[in-house]
Amino acid sequence: MILPIVAYGDPVLRKVATDITKDYPKLDTLIPNMWETMYNAHGVGLAAPQVGLPIRLFMVDTSPFSDDEDLSKEEQEQLKGFKKVFINAKIEEESGTEWDFNEGCLSIPDIREDVKRKPEVTISYLDENFEPHKETYNGLLARVIQHEYDHIEGVLFTDKLSSLKKRLLKNRLDKISKGKISVDYKMRFPNIKKAR
Numbered sequence: 001m002i003l004p005i006v007a008y009g010d011p012v013l014r015k016v017a018t019d020i021t022k023d024y025p026k027l028d029t030l031i032p033n034m035w036e037t038m039y040n041a042h043g044v045g046l047a048a049p050q051v052g053l054p055i056r057l058f059m060v061d062t063s064p065f066s067d068d069e070d071l072s073k074e075e076q077e078q079l080k081g082f083k084k085v086f087i088n089a090k091i092e093e094e095s096g097t098e099w100d101f102n103e104g105c106l107s108i109p110d111i112r113e114d115v116k117r118k119p120e121v122t123i124s125y126l127d128e129n130f131e132p133h134k135e136t137y138n139g140l141l142a143r144v145i146q147h148e149y150d151h152i153e154g155v156l157f158t159d160k161l162s163s164l165k166k167r168l169l170k171n172r173l174d175k176i177s178k179g180k181i182s183v184d185y186k187m188r189f190p191n192i193k194k195a196r
């Protein structure tokens, strides 16, 4: 089932999300529904707050990036097979020299901006079977994980822009929160009474 994606301006996107346990209600339908919602919107990642739930759950499937010809064969292969659910994730360490990448977000349609992040991330998390993992990722893979991880910390990529960029974007962000935007997937807008 495709869930509506919560738009910029909704308070749920600003909450520090909480850990869950195995008996979180309907987790076995929530996860497939989130995958369906993400693929329908052509996203490479989706976090639970984006479907209105302030819990520490997000998922990543970087396969759409794998035909990017600027990447090495090795990186393409790595991105192609990467599909994971992250539960109760915690970033242990980020390292390296910050690099720019043009990011977008399903909750902030039509806005893309360069965002600086460190290239390497070590993260501990539980998979969908609640098995623990601790892994280190680099490059684009790290980038997508960092973006989704920010969602469970109540942070959006637009927070990381310069104050000038933020001022320039303010009107467009206001419009998004009011639903004054055309988007080809189902969304829920905080500043209108009725969803589209």
Ligand SMILES: [Zn+2]
Binding pocket: 104, 105, 106, 107, 147, 148, 151
């Ligand atoms: Zn996002």
